[in-house]
Structures are given as structure tokens and as C-alpha cells.
Amino acid sequence: MSRRVVSSPFFKQSHCTGPGQFKMCGPEFHMMGEEEPKRKPSIKVIGVGGAGCNAIADSPFNNIAVCTAMEDTRAIRLESRVLVTAEHIDFMKETSFKTVRSIKYEFKEWLESAVGETDIAFIFAGLGGDTGSYIAPVVADICKKRAGLCVSNVALPFSVEGKDRRCVADCSLTKMCEASDITITYPNNHLLKMVPNLPLGKAFNVMNRIMMVPLLELEKVLTVGDLELVRRNFNRSNSCRLGVGTGSGEYGELRALEEAITSPWFDFEKDRVMSALVIISSGEVEEEAVRRVLDELAKIIPYSKIDYAGICDKELGAKYKVMLVLGFA
Ligand SMILES: Nc1nc2c(ncn2[C@@H]2O[C@H](COP(=O)(O)OP(=O)(O)OP(=O)(O)O)[C@@H](O)[C@H]2O)c(=O)[nH]1
Ligand SMILES: [Mg+2]
Incomplete structure (x- = not known):
């Protein structure tokens, strides 16, 4: 690709503020x-917890719901469903993530068999509650080991949901970033700027559609051969x-x-x-x-x-x- 710089009426000044300003510092x-x-990669889509299952509701791919009995997944076209119990969540809360990653645990085996073989895994969850925050990092860890690319999409709680929820979300996000190749965050706070007058349920629907965009776009272009390069790029x-x-x-x-x-x-x-x-x-x-x-x-x-x-x-x-x-x- 040539590096010709085109001056355009829409970018009056460079946004580059680093030491490379005015030099082509070379992406x-x-x-x-x-x-x-060039084969098209196989894709599995995994919704974890309430927000995660809402996000995958219209997904046309092979979908897996990882949820408690409380989450309603009847409307989702599912390949499989892994049921999370209070016992599983308590176990994850009480055990360090390093240990969880390295030990054998029945629940992890269920997840492994549900994920099976796939080229790309796309995970969806809302952080701040119990299921998404404690289970999604375990799902990501399993997917990263089994798939060529693991992309996690996580909604972050509104500030008004309180400090404790934010804290749980922050801690979980650190694990998600560690366990996934790519972690895309969607702070719910920004919904208020984007759709200020919508009731919460409808605003969540907007967010759920936005969260599907990277999956729907990447699905159109990626080949199996791209996965390793993208993975390495996002390691940075x-x-x-x-x-x-x-x-x-x-x-x-x-x-x-x-x-x-x-x-x-x-x-x-x-x-x-x-x-x-x-x-x-x-x-x-x-x-x-x-x-x-x-x-x-x-x-x-x-x-x-x-x-x-x-x-x-x-x-x-x-x-x-x-x-x-x-x-x-
Ligand atoms: N974008 C989006 N965010 C949501 C939605 N539902 C909840 N959230 C956000 O996600 C966070 C986690 O909520 P849930 O997904 O309902 O929680 P959970 O993972 O099911 O956890 P527990 O119900 O506590 O076991 C909340 O604090 C909200 O900020 C949704 O449909 N879309
Ligand atoms: Mg829930």
C-alpha cells in the first residue's frame, strides 16, 4: 500500500501528538x-450471563449460552447451553484466577465440550454482576486455548450502579484482557450520551446491537490465515x-x-x-x-x-x- 499523504478538507490538523509528529512514524x-x-473461519458465539445472552439474541452463528436458570434464552437459536450454579460462582470467587486456569474442574470440562473445535470464539458479557464477571474470564481462557482467535466483548456498568459493581467489573476486566486475544469494552455510561432519552431496556438493546458490530464485520473478511497475524498484532x-x-x-x-x-x-x-x-x-x-x-x-x-x-x-x-x-x- 503506497504511503501517499492526501490532504483533505476534513482533517485540518494532525491528531498525532507523539514524538513522531510531522514524521511518518510508520504504522x-x-x-x-x-x-x-483462505478458508472462511468457523465461528462460535458465547453469551455469558444476562447481558451476554441478551447481546447474542439475534446472532445467526453457532451460539452457546452460559447462564443461570434465571436467564431466559428461549428466543436464542442455541447450539448448546451450559448451566451455571451458585456453587460454580462461589468457587470462582474464592479461588485465584491463576489456580482456576491451571486446575481440572467439572464445570470447565462442560465448557470445553460445549466450545469444542472452532477457529474464532466471540464472547459477550456484561461485567459487574456475578455470572458475567466470574464466569466469562474462565470461558475466555478456555476459548483462547482452543480457538485461533478469542475476541471478548464486554459491557461495563453505569456509574450509578455503584462503586462495588464497578470494582467487581474492573477486577474481572483485568482477567478478561489476560485471557482473551482481543477485549473490546463498551462502557454503558456512554449510552446516556448516545441515546439520552431512551428507557434503559431500549438503550440496552441499542448497546447489544452495537456489541455485535465487530463480529458481523470481521466475519465478512477474515480468513483462517489472518488469525495468527491479528492475534499477534493485538498482543501489543x-x-x-x-x-x-x-x-x-x-x-x-x-x-x-x-x-x-x-x-x-x-x-x-x-x-x-x-x-x-x-x-x-x-x-x-x-x-x-x-x-x-x-x-x-x-x-x-x-x-x-x-x-x-x-x-x-x-x-x-x-x-x-x-x-x-x-x-x-
Ligand atoms: N449492554 C448491556 N448491558 C447490560 C444488559 N443487562 C445488564 N447489563 C449490564 O451488565 C452488568 C451485568 O448484568 P447482568 O449481565 O444482568 O449480570 P449477570 O452476569 O447475569 O450476573 P448475575 O445476574 O449477578 O449472576 C450490569 O451491571 C449492567 O450494567 C444488557 O442487556 N445490555
Ligand atoms: Mg444474571
Whole structure:
């Protein structure tokens, strides 16, 4: 990919604030979808706890629910269901994660047989409650060992839910990041900015749809050959956030990038970004448009490795969509 820098009307100043400012300090690019073997990866989707099962409700993939009897999974098309008891949760609470990871435990065996063989595992959970916080890291650990790529998507509790819940969520998030290849966090607090007037149930539905975006987009491009490269790239990052934008007209792709990069979830310094997944889609994706997006990104996240793809999505017509998953240290 050429490194021609295009000046555009939408990026008046560089967002690059690190020592590399005004130098092309050189992100590395990898185009997804081209690596051998080019076989489409198999995918398992695992919802853990109430929020996790809500998030996978419309998933068209092979779904597994890991839940207590309280969680209603009747509407989900399930491949299997692993029932969590109070005893399992107490065991995880009382045992260090290092020990949980290294010992044999009946519940882990149930999870292993439910996950089986798969190329990619996508895990969904809300942290702060018991089931998601204590069980999802164990699920991630098992998936990382069994799958080529383990991507965890976790909602973080509202501040108003209290300090204790936040504390449980923080502790669980550390384990999730340790156990997964990619951990994307979705702070529920930002929902208030995005959909301020919606009742909570409906706002959660919005969030659940947003949480599915990386899965739905990556599924279109990844080959089995890409998985190891993406995994290595994201080793450099701790946790990740998602931003999506759309744009039309002249430089529609750059308008889409501008909207994605100003996502309320990217509330960290961009020069901390170490890894990025970028998917640029449109009815017809022009190579020049892809180059312009990557050139602008090179200035904004100069220290990052960037896995990218351009994909045709006829439904978008002339509009461009940019999805960014940014991983930071
Ligand atoms: N995005 C999203 N977040 C949710 C949803 N339901 C709950 N949450 C959030 O996720 C956190 C965990 O809630 P649950 O998933 O219901 O808890 P759980 O994992 O089932 O745990 P226990 O019920 O305590 O065993 C909550 O504190 C909320 O912030 C949902 O449908 N969508
Ligand atoms: Mg629950």
C-alpha cells in the first residue's frame, strides 16, 4: 500500500501528538482476507450471563449460552447451553484466577465440550454482576486455548450502579484482557450520551446491537490465515474500543472516518493506540478511498499496527462506512 499523504478538507490538523509528529512514524499495515489458508473461519458465539445472552439474541452463528436458570434464552437459536450454579460462582470467587486456569474442574470440562473445535470464539458479557464477571474470564481462557482467535466483548456498568459493581467489573476486566486475544469494552455510561432519552431496556438493546458490530464485520473478511497475524498484532494492546462512522458525498470515506474516530468511546490519547482493525465498506469500494483512509489514520495513530480491509456492501450504495477497533496500551 503506497504511503501517499492526501490532504483533505476534513482533517485540518494532525491528531498525532507523539514524538513522531510531522514524521511518518510508520504504522504497519496488513490487509485482511489475503492470507493462506483462505478458508472462511468457523465461528462460535458465547453469551455469558444476562447481558451476554441478551447481546447474542439475534446472532445467526453457532451460539452457546452460559447462564443461570434465571436467564431466559428461549428466543436464542442455541447450539448448546451450559448451566451455571451458585456453587460454580462461589468457587470462582474464592479461588485465584491463576489456580482456576491451571486446575481440572467439572464445570470447565462442560465448557470445553460445549466450545469444542472452532477457529474464532466471540464472547459477550456484561461485567459487574456475578455470572458475567466470574464466569466469562474462565470461558475466555478456555476459548483462547482452543480457538485461533478469542475476541471478548464486554459491557461495563453505569456509574450509578455503584462503586462495588464497578470494582467487581474492573477486577474481572483485568482477567478478561489476560485471557482473551482481543477485549473490546463498551462502557454503558456512554449510552446516556448516545441515546439520552431512551428507557434503559431500549438503550440496552441499542448497546447489544452495537456489541455485535465487530463480529458481523470481521466475519465478512477474515480468513483462517489472518488469525495468527491479528492475534499477534493485538498482543501489543491491553483493551480495545469500537468506533463506527458513515459518510456520503465527496470524500465520503473521510467523513465516515471522522465520525468513527470521534466516537465517544475513544476517550484516550490516540498515540497510545498500538493495534487497529479497520474495515472500510461501500457499495463499491474505491482503492483510492481506502488509501485516503489509511493515510489519515497513519497520522492519527502513528504507533499502531493496522489490519484493514475494504469490502463491498451493496446495501450501502454510494455511502461509505468505516469501522475501527482501536487497541491501546
Ligand atoms: N449492554 C448491556 N448491558 C447490560 C444488559 N443487562 C445488564 N447489563 C449490564 O451488565 C452488568 C451485568 O448484568 P447482568 O449481565 O444482568 O449480570 P449477570 O452476569 O447475569 O450476573 P448475575 O445476574 O449477578 O449472576 C450490569 O451491571 C449492567 O450494567 C444488557 O442487556 N445490555
Ligand atoms: Mg444474571
